[in-house]
Amino acid sequence: MIRSFLAPTIAAAILSLATAAPQAAPNPAAKKDDSFQVSSPHAILIEADTGAVLYEKGADQLVAPASLAKLMTVETVFDQLRLENVALDKEFHISENAWRKGGAPSAGSHMFAAIHSRVKVSDLLKGAIIQSGNDACIALAEGIAGNEDEFARMMNDRARELGLTKSIFTNPTGLPDPNMRVTVRELAKLSAHIIRTYPEYYKWFGEREFTWNKIRQQNRNPLLGMDIGADGLKTGNTSEAGFNLAGSAVQNGLRLIVVLAGAKSDRERADDGRKLLEWGFKGFESRIVLSENEAIADAKVFGGAKGSVTLVTKDSVRLLVPRNANERLTAKIVYNGPIRAPVNEGQPIGTMKIWRGDILTIEIPLQAGESVPVGTRTQRAIDAAGELMYKLFRAGAQRL
Numbered sequence: 001m002i003r004s005f006l007a008p009t010i011a012a013a014i015l016s017l018a019t020a021a022p023q024a025a026p027n028p029a030a031k032k033d034d035s036f037q038v039s040s041p042h043a044i045l046i047e048a049d050t051g052a053v054l055y056e057k058g059a060d061q062l063v064a065p066a067s068l069a070k071l072m073t074v075e076t077v078f079d080q081l082r083l084e085n086v087a088l089d090k091e092f093h094i095s096e097n098a099w100r101k102g103g104a105p106s107a108g109s110h111m112f113a114a115i116h117s118r119v120k121v122s123d124l125l126k127g128a129i130i131q132s133g134n135d136a137c138i139a140l141a142e143g144i145a146g147n148e149d150e151f152a153r154m155m156n157d158r159a160r161e162l163g164l165t166k167s168i169f170t171n172p173t174g175l176p177d178p179n180m181r182v183t184v185r186e187l188a189k190l191s192a193h194i195i196r197t198y199p200e201y202y203k204w205f206g207e208r209e210f211t212w213n214k215i216r217q218q219n220r221n222p223l224l225g226m227d228i229g230a231d232g233l234k235t236g237n238t239s240e241a242g243f244n245l246a247g248s249a250v251q252n253g254l255r256l257i258v259v260l261a262g263a264k265s266d267r268e269r270a271d272d273g274r275k276l277l278e279w280g281f282k283g284f285e286s287r288i289v290l291s292e293n294e295a296i297a298d299a300k301v302f303g304g305a306k307g308s309v310t311l312v313t314k315d316s317v318r319l320l321v322p323r324n325a326n327e328r329l330t331a332k333i334v335y336n337g338p339i340r341a342p343v344n345e346g347q348p349i350g351t352m353k354i355w356r357g358d359i360l361t362i363e364i365p366l367q368a369g370e371s372v373p374v375g376t377r378t379q380r381a382i383d384a385a386g387e388l389m390y391k392l393f394r395a396g397a398q399r400l
Helices: 008-019 066-082 096-102 121-129 134-145 148-161 184-197 199-206 266-283 377-399
Strands: 002-006 042-047 053-057 091-093 118-120 209-212 215-218 230-238 242-251 254-263 284-290 295-302 308-313 317-322 329-336 348-356 359-368
Touching (some): 053 266, 053 359, 066 121, 066 134, 066 230, 091 121, 096 134, 118 121, 121 134, 121 199, 121 209, 134 148, 184 199, 184 242, 184 254, 230 266, 242 266, 254 266, 317 359
Antiparallel strands (some): 002 329, 091 118, 209 215, 230 242, 295 308, 308 359, 329 348
């Protein structure tokens, strides 16, 4: 049974950190989320390390990804490199399908790979990342999986492994398909994973240009030239999707990720991306709110030598808190209980959820801070009777 309770002590401690922030001169970044808005209908801003959400708007609605689907394409290839199923110097054939559908004869973005040529995986990845080449993506898909459909299956399998439960990918390019849909929240999660897991490949997202077949093309990401610490990730645009963007920037050791979908123009996309990143950097500061192995609360144990177990955080918890301290932070502990004995120290128990206003900003895993062995027969009988009474009480309350 899912149980939850407010953690007033923790919530008060977190809130005190926010209200203790020094007062600064008013600035636009210090406004509440309900007064700060961007034009794009779908947007999210997160902190890369923790996934803490700073801003969201239509973040869970399914939308057409356009070329942001290529983030899943290259992650799937990166994973194959990690598994040593393919190598960077492996050469893949540029088929007529890749050339005709994604190359020079097409109306989309391409790296100008010549038909029936052979291109190294490393160059195809650069063509997909920097130039958003559809021909590069199709060649990668065919080289790894044999065809685009089979590669799309790999993309979806990989997405589920990474916890992307809603997004569906039907091709490696992001070319329009009514069945291909994503959410900006899941694309932000994917972006954070790429940055964290593949630093040796992520650097390609920040390269300003790439030349292939003696043709030099510029990276389409408008954030890279804005002097705001941006170093990735990608843009996308189709008539169905509008103008999309996944971007990341670092300032003073803090990395933020922004994802937008459905902007009306490339100008609106660029302006919204910059606006969100600057708002995040100026309006928040990072603070340690919980120490490693810090006791958070007690969870009820069924049939144990003790009636409860202390819940702790495995690692220290750093949280971005508003500089202006005009939003309330609240916390709630959620676990599936009562927890049946025996309980082992370090056993995952539940999560602590922290809200900033109405936004669920972060979920922190909690674990048992101690071991609780199985109790005596009398202790187990008392617990069983207590749990029965609890269930009867809940059933009666639900009928009222």
